[in-house]
Structures are given as structure tokens and as C-alpha cells.
Amino acid sequence: MPDYDVLCIGNAIVDIIAQCDEEFLETNGIIKGAMNLIDTQRAELLYSRMGPAIEASGGSAGNTAAGVASFGGRAAFFGKVSNDALGEIYAHDIHAQGVAFDTIPLKGEPPTARSMIFVTPDGERSMNTYLGACVELGPEDVEADKASGAKVTYFEGYLWDPPRAKEAIRQTAKLAHAAGREVSMTLSDSFCVDRYRDEFLELMRSGTVDIVFANSHEIKSLYQTSSFDEALAQIRKDCRIAAVTRSEKGSVIVRGDETVVIKATAIKELVDTTGAGDLYAAGFLHGYTQGRDLQTIKATAIKELVDTTGAGDLYAAGFLHGYTQGRDLQTCGDLGSLAAGLVIQQIGPRPRQNLRREAEQAGLL
Amino acid sequence: MPDYDVLCIGNAIVDIIAQCDEEFLETNGIIKGAMNLIDTQRAELLYSRMGPAIEASGGSAGNTAAGVASFGGRAAFFGKVSNDALGEIYAHDIHAQGVAFDTIPLKGEPPTARSMIFVTPDGERSMNTYLGACVELGPEDVEADKASGAKVTYFEGYLWDPPRAKEAIRQTAKLAHAAGREVSMTLSDSFCVDRYRDEFLELMRSGTVDIVFANSHEIKSLYQTSSFDEALAQIRKDCRIAAVTRSEKGSVIVRGDETVVIKATAIKELVDTTGAGDLYAAGFLHGYTQGRDLQTIKATAIKELVDTTGAGDLYAAGFLHGYTQGRDLQTCGDLGSLAAGLVIQQIGPRPRQNLRREAEQAGLL
Numbered sequence: 190m191p192d193y194d195v196l197c198i199g200n201a202i203v204d205i206i207a208q209c210d211e212e213f214l215e216t217n218g219i220i221k222g223a224m225n226l227i228d229t230q231r232a233e234l235l236y237s238r239m240g241p242a243i244e245a246s247g248g249s250a251g252n253t254a255a256g257v258a259s260f261g262g263r264a265a266f267f268g269k270v271s272n273d274a275l276g277e278i279y280a281h282d283i284h285a286q287g288v289a290f291d292t293i294p295l296k297g298e299p300p301t302a303r304s305m306i307f308v309t310p311d312g313e314r315s316m317n318t319y320l321g322a323c324v325e326l327g328p329e330d331v332e333a334d335k336a337s338g339a340k341v342t343y344f345e346g347y348l349w350d351p352p353r354a355k356e357a358i359r360q361t362a363k364l365a366h367a368a369g370r371e372v373s374m375t376l377s378d379s380f381c382v383d384r385y386r387d388e389f390l391e392l393m394r395s396g397t398v399d400i401v402f403a404n405s406h407e408i409k410s411l412y413q414t415s416s417f418d419e420a421l422a423q424i425r426k427d428c429r430i431a432a433v434t435r436s437e438k439g440s441v442i443v444r445g446d447e448t449v450v451i452k453a454t455a456i457k458e459l460v461d462t463t464g465a466g467d468l469y470a471a472g473f474l475h476g477y478t479q480g481r482d483l484q485t486i487k488a489t490a491i492k493e494l495v496d497t498t499g500a501g502d503l504y505a506a507g508f509l510h511g512y513t514q515g516r517d518l519q520t521c522g523d524l525g526s527l528a529a530g531l532v533i534q535q536i537g538p539r540p541r542q543n544l545r546r547e548a549e550q551a552g553l554l
Numbered sequence: 555m556p557d558y559d560v561l562c563i564g565n566a567i568v569d570i571i572a573q574c575d576e577e578f579l580e581t582n583g584i585i586k587g588a589m590n591l592i593d594t595q596r597a598e599l600l601y602s603r604m605g606p607a608i609e610a611s612g613g614s615a616g617n618t619a620a621g622v623a624s625f626g627g628r629a630a631f632f633g634k635v636s637n638d639a640l641g642e643i644y645a646h647d648i649h650a651q652g653v654a655f656d657t658i659p660l661k662g663e664p665p666t667a668r669s670m671i672f673v674t675p676d677g678e679r680s681m682n683t684y685l686g687a688c689v690e691l692g693p694e695d696v697e698a699d700k701a702s703g704a705k706v707t708y709f710e711g712y713l714w715d716p717p718r719a720k721e722a723i724r725q726t727a728k729l730a731h732a733a734g735r736e737v738s739m740t741l742s743d744s745f746c747v748d749r750y751r752d753e754f755l756e757l758m759r760s761g762t763v764d765i766v767f768a769n770s771h772e773i774k775s776l777y778q779t780s781s782f783d784e785a786l787a788q789i790r791k792d793c794r795i796a797a798v799t800r801s802e803k804g805s806v807i808v809r810g811d812e813t814v815v816i817k818a819t820a821i822k823e824l825v826d827t828t829g830a831g832d833l834y835a836a837g838f839l840h841g842y843t844q845g846r847d848l849q850t851i852k853a854t855a856i857k858e859l860v861d862t863t864g865a866g867d868l869y870a871a872g873f874l875h876g877y878t879q880g881r882d883l884q885t886c887g888d889l890g891s892l893a894a895g896l897v898i899q900q901i902g903p904r905p906r907q908n909l910r911r912e913a914e915q916a917g918l919l
Contacts, residue, residue, distance in 0.1 A: 205643075207650075208906060241620065241647040245904055255606065274639040274665075278570075282606040285572075300639075328555035536906075537608060541573060 193289065194262040194513035196339035196365075198348055199250025199356060200323040201268030203275045203536055204301040204498070206314075209307040214315055219307065224316045224378045225509040227305075233318040234532040245277075246282035247304060247538040249345045249377060252499045255529055256506025259544035260554075262513060265335045266305075267357065271322040275301035286539070292330050295322040301363050311495040312533065321350055327353035328360045336364035340513045341400070343505065346377035349385040362397050363469035374405035375505055383410055393427040400512075402431045402505045408433055432522065434504050436531040439526065442508075442518045451522030454530025456492045492534060499538030503528035507544070511553075523553050539551060558654065559627040561704035561730075563723060564615025565688040565712055566633030567667040567902055568640045569863070572607040572679075572681075574672040579680055584672065589681045589743045591715060592670075597684040600670050601657045609640075609648035612669060613708045614742060614891065617864045617903045621871025621893055623652040624909035625919075627878060630654040630700045632722065635689040649738040651904070657695050660687045665847035677859040685716055692718035693725045701729035706765070706879045708870065711742035711815035714750040727762050738765035741772040741872060745907050748775055759783065759794040765877075766793045767870045773798055804891065807873075807883045816887030819895025857899060864903030868893035872909070876918075888918050 212222050219236065227235065247257075248268065257264040266283055270276030272294040283290045302321035305442045306314050326348075336342065348354040360544060362372045374392065376382050381387060388413065392398045401424065403411070408420040409433075417435075424431045425443050434440040439453040508526030516524070527548060531540040548554040556576070579586050580598065580685065592600065607741040611620075613633065622629040635641030637659040644666060648655045666685035669784055671679050691713075701707065707730045713719040727737045739757065741747050747754060754776065757763045767775070773796075774787040782800075789796045790808050804818040872889030892913060896905040915919040 236646060237647070239650060240644075241650045241904060243610070244643065248608070278607075278609065281601060281604070284603060285606045539606065541901075 193339035194259045196265045196342045197254035198267040202248035204305045209239045217517040245537040252289045253506045255286040260510040260512045269326040270301045271295040281528040282436040284364040314498040324351040329358045336361040337368035343373045365513040371407035373398045375402040379406040401428045402436045406536035449518045500529045505534045555805045558630045558704040560622045561630045561707045562615040563632040563709040567613035569612035571671045572605045579693045589853035612903040617867035619653045620651040625875040626910040627772045627875045634667045634691040636660040679863040689716040693721045701726040702733035736764045740767040743776040744771040769799045814883045864897040865894045866895045
């Protein structure tokens with residue numbers, strides 16, 4: 190039986206990333222910060238209006254798998270691409286990161302999924318996803334040995350959008366639990382929660398899912414409340430562990446009555462110019478006097494929010510890496526914050542740094 | 555007759571960009587800093603060894619066309635893609651930048667060209683180019699109205715690698731000169747110069763080319779000398795204007811006996827930590843007190859060499875934009891330095907900033 194730390198299951202998507210202004214989102218009816226599902230016709234329309242772009246492998250759970258592997262964890266991935274150029278790019282990138290990925294590609298149409306991601310000047314990303322080959326992911330793609338052999342299986346709520354992926358999830362969860370493993374999910378997106386609220390709650394309450402990742406919008410949507418505290422109180426009862434991210438406020442991890450509060454990486458938005466130079470010097474000298482290498486010193490000194498894409502995915506990667514290495518919840522959360530803090534300082538959904546090295550330098554591994 | 559400022563002709567290439575260490579280049583026999591031509595088999599081998607990558611439209615003259623358009627110039631491009639996924643990406647990006655691009659795509663094989671670009675920690679890029687559909691560019695792709703209608707035609711020396719592109723160049727140059735226009739070229743790469751030295755010299759000495767862009771390695775290769783000054787003395791005689799870039803030393807523009815020296819954008823490599831914080835504060839406050847917006851202030855304050863890809867192409871873009879707007883050589887060179895300085899502070903070959911705005915803020919336009 191192969192031995193993995195984390196098996197991730199998700200839509201296998203290539204991101205097409207461009208900058209735009211706020212007005213573009215309004216003019217084109219794109220819900221800001223959300224994952225907007227689109228069909229072929231709308232994909233063509235939006236692409237024709239999109240500025241010059243770059244392409245990078247993405248997809249929520251795929252990003253998490255890449256993150257776990259970058260931390261040095263043993264990661265595997267199930268997801269459906271087509272045997273086309275974007276599918277080759279997707280498979281290359283996840284293999285090159287050291288993730289086991291053996292889902293058989295679709296022959297021919299529909300093509301590999303793509304998401305047009307528009308990044309506004311505030312760093313927020315608004316996604317427009319054409320699911321393509323992802324609609325063909327089904328229970329026949331479940332590799333039983335990986336499902337049984339991974340300490341934690343992690344899947345995205347987005348998988349309720351394609352028609353048969355949920356069957357693959359239920360089958361994987363059964364195999365995992367039968368082998369004494371744990372199952373986790375991310376709620377993915379508040380609109381996604383709105384589409385599948387009852388099913389997500391059933392997954393949690395039936396024990397199909399042990400660990401839930403969400404952001405504050407998603408748990409509020411899940412429990413249809415405007416109160417974060419109330420939503421947090423409810424999710425304590427519905428799953429064994431919940432890790433809830435709150436953007437610049439960090440995250441909260443709850444397990445029964447236990448509550449662990451995690452700080453976010455401090456990102457300077459440079460809105461107030463007072464003391465910026467001083468802070469730079471302070472950060473720089475701190476890194477320097479701690480004997481860090483120059484790359485780290487620079488990262489310590491200059492932190493700028495560029496693109497939030499992948500923040501939640503990388504938080505989950507850090508958390509799950511710590512969790513499957515037997516670390517306490519505080520360390521799991523700190524590893525999540527570290528990875529999320531790095532990915533939002535660059536364009537693209539998977540950090541270019543070696544996360545293991547970053548975590549070691551931060552004293553977390 | 556359509557009216558363009560700059561018509562660019564080049565290999566239409568999608569870049570696949572990843573980081574690597576110095577050892578990787580050695581192990582794989584990649585000549586550092588050069589454009590290495592590769593065949594299908596080697597492309598597959600290198601891709602299998604390449605780390606996780608991102609994709610971006612590239613190609614030397616294509617980058618220049620995009621740069622001219624970003625400065626607000628009217629740019630056109632001739633180059634051959636195939637009607638495949640990468641070809642669509644290429645066409646999208648150059649159209650989205652506002653460049654007129656109407657070369658008919660190849661139907662079927664070979665596929666759109668790609669260049670695997672490995673970026674070492676010092677920011678240097680080493681390219682491995684599979685020419686694909688570019689080998690099909692020929693005189694039938696010359697659009698006579700654009701050739702006659704552009705103030706300056708600009709082509710890359712790299713076009714001597716595919717078999718028939720040089721015929722397209724000679725035909726375009728004839729049309730341009732017949733219409734009283736000017737023709738320019740870049741020497742592209744010192745190894746490329748070595749392959750086609752006699753032909754490049756003939757292009758210059760016959761007056762087929764009026765303006766030459768090169769870096770110091772390329773002109774030394776052209777004249778087979780180790781002395782930059784000697785090479786510079788020779789190129790004065792062989793073309794009307796030569797603009798020679800010298801990395802961090804800036805550039806030199808010569809026109810007959812006239813010599814214009816241009817500074818490079820100062821890029822802090824952070825190798826010596828002394829005063830880094832002070833410099834940051836100084837740069838920041840300078841921008842702030844000049845009333846620049848925060849984006850500019852940040853750019854003023856923090857300049858870091860990340861990836862040299864596109865530096866020469868964007869220098870040419872800045873120069874040609876100034877030149878076709880009737881600016882003096884000093885301003886042309888400063889515009890080149892500005893654009894080159896921006897593109898090397900990011901991953902990818904085309905700067906994400908609006909170059910017109912950057913130039914206006916720098917007081918150059």
C-alpha cells in the first residue's frame with residue numbers, strides 16, 4: 190500500500206491570470222472575490238475582453254497538493270485533465286512538484302479546464318471557471334490504494350459542481366475511513382456553500398468529513414448567519430476540527446471546546462506611508478542579525494499583497510502538512526499562515542519558494 | 555495605407571519559465587544566458603526535468619511590439635503560430651496589448667513554438683527554444699501595407715534560424731525603404747551572431763538595415779574582438795544608428811561620430827547589506843515628496859533583479875517608441891532603460907505596468 194501524507198482531490202484547472210480594474214468586474218458582471226462558473230460561450234467572450242495574461246497550473250486542491258509537497262510531505266492528487274496542451278502543462282507542473290498524479294486523462298473533448306482570474310489593484314482575485322474535462326471525474330478515477338494509504342484525504346467543495354465527482358469523494362472517504370484514516374474538505378466559496386449547503390452539512394454531520402477548512406464568509410453562508418461567532422459555535426458541533434481563515438485577521442482553529450487563534454503573516458499594504466522606511470530597515474536588520482540568508486531577509490523586510498489567489502489552498506497545505514507530521518494545532522495553523530502569506534505576495538496560485546526551507550527558517554519545522 | 559509606428563517581425567513563442575540552480579544548467583548542457591535551439595526530443599527531455607513553471611507569451615520581437623503598444627505607440631507584428639492552444643494564447647496576449655497581428659496561423663503541425671526558460675538565482679535567463687510553427691514563416695506572410703506603412707520595421711536576428719523567414723525580411727525591407735521608411739534589427743544573441751555573422755554584416759553594409767540593436771557580447775561577437783571599444787568603433791561605420799546595451803552599465807548609442815551614453819535603471823541586488831534600509835527610505839521619500847502614487851513610490855523604493863528575460867526586447871521597445879515619436883537619442887535611450895529596468899524586476903518577458911504611465915511619471919513622455 191503506498192504511503193502518503195495527504196491525498197487531494199479537486200478540479201484540475203489551468204489559471205489564466207490578468208490584472209483589471211474594479212470597473213471591468215462590474216461591466217462584465219463578475220462577482221468579486223468569488224468563483225464564477227462559466228460556459229464555453231462566456232469563456233470566449235471574457236477572454237476576448239481580458240488583458241495580456243500569464244498561465245499557471247491552479248485548482249484549489251491541486252494547489253494544496255503542490256503546497257504539501259513543497260513542505261516535504263508526501264502528496265497525491267486525483268483530478269481530470271484532457272490529453273491536450275493545457276493538460277500536459279497541468280500534469281507537468283504537479284509532477285515536477287513531486288506530487289503523485291496518475292488520474293487517466295480524458296481523450297479529446299471537453300478540453301482541460303481553465304479559470305480566467307482577474308486580479309484587481311487591491312490584490313483580490315475573481316475567478317471565472319470553465320470546468321471542461323473536470324466534468325468527467327467519477328468513481329472510476331478513485332485509486333483505492335491511495336485512498337486507503339493517505340493519512341488525510343482532502344477535497345474541495347467545488348467538486349459538487351461537476352456531476353459525478355461527489356460519487357468519487359464518497360467512495361474515497363469510505364475507503365479512507367475503513368483504513369482508519371481521516372477525511373477533510375474545504376467549503377471552497379460562499380456561493381458554492383449556498384448551492385450545496387444541505388449536502389455539505391450532511392457530509393459533516395454524518396462523519397464523512399472529520400476536518401473542515403473554510404473562511405469566515407463560507408461558514409457564515411453555511412449557517413446562514415451574519416455572526417461569525419455564532420457560525421463558529423455551530424461548526425464546533427458539526428465536525429471534529431474546523432480551521433477558519435479570516436484574511437488579515439489570521440485564523441481560528443476549533444476542536445470541541447478548544448480554540449486556537451493564529452496570526453496572519455503581517456502584510457504591509459503601504460497605504461499609510463508613515464514609518465515605511467523604518468519598518469523596512471527594522472525588518473531587514475532583524476533578519477540580518479538572525480543570520481538569515483538574503484532571500485529571507487528581503488522577505489522579512491518587504492511584504493506586499495499582490496494577488497490573493499491560492500491563499501486558502503496554501504493555508505490548508507501548511508495545516509495538513511503539520512497535522513500529518515503530528516504537530517500541535519498552533520504549529521499547524523502557523524504553517525498555514527506562513528504558506529498563505531507567501532503565496533499572496535506573488536502573482537499565481539502556488540508559491541515559488543521551497544516551503545520546507547521557509548518553514549525551517551521561521552523555526553516551524 | 556495603415557499607419558503604424560513600429561512593425562516587428564519575429565519568432566512567435568510562448569515562454570515556459572521555471573527557476574533552477576546553476577548546477578541544473580551544467581548537468582543539462584544548457585549554455586547560460588544564451589538561446590539554445592532544441593528539437594522535439596530534447597524539448598521533451600528538458601521539460602521532464604524542469605520544475606513547476608508558468609507560461610507567458612514571449613518571443614523577442616513580439617515582446618518589443620507589446621512594449622511599443624504599452625507605451626501608446628501603434629505597433630504591428632508578423633509571426634507564425636499554429637492553430638493550437640498555445641497559438642490562441644499567443645494571439646490573445648498580443649491582441650490584448652493592442653498590437654495589430656494578422657499573420658495566418660498554420661493549420662496543424664508543427665505546433666506553436668515554445669521556449670523553456672530557466673532562471674538562475676542571479677536573475678539570468680537561459681533559453682531553450684523549440685521553433686515549431688515558426689519554421690513556416692515566409693514571404694507569403696508579408697503584409698505589404700504594413701511593411702510600407704510603418705515608420706520603422708524591426709526584426710530579430712533569430713529569424714535567420716528558421717529557413718524562409720529571411721526572405722520575408724528582405725521583402726519587407728524593400729517595401730519599407732521604397733516607402734521612405736527605416737529598417738532596424740537586433741543581433742539577438744552572441745551565438746546567433748556567430749551562426750550568421752557574414753549575413754548580418756551584409757544586411758548592415760548594404761543598407762538593408764539602418765538601425766542596429768545589440769548587447770556588448772553580440773557586437774564583440776560580430777566583429778570577433780574582445781574589445782568593446784573596437785567593436786563600437788566598427789559598428790559606427792556599418793550602420794546609421796547603433797544602440798548597444800551593457801547590462802547594469804546602461805547603454806551607448808552611436809550615430810556617426812555622435813555618442814550618447816545612457817544610464818541603466820539602478821537595480822539593487824542586495825548583495826551588500828550596508829545602507830539598504832536607508833536607501834529604501836530615501837527612495838520612498840523621494841517618490842513621496844514628488845507626489846507620485848504609491849505604486850510608483852514602491853517601484854522607486856525597491857528595485858530587485860528577478861529575471862532578465864525581455865530586457866533587450868523592452869529596451870528596443872522604449873527606444874523605438876521614442877524614435878518614432880521624434881524624440882532625441884538621449885530620450886530614446888532613457889525610455890529603453892526605463893522599460894528594461896521594469897521587466898527585469900518581474901518574472902516573465904513583458905512588463906505588467908502601463909509603460910506610457912511609467913514614462914510620464916518619470917518625466918520622459
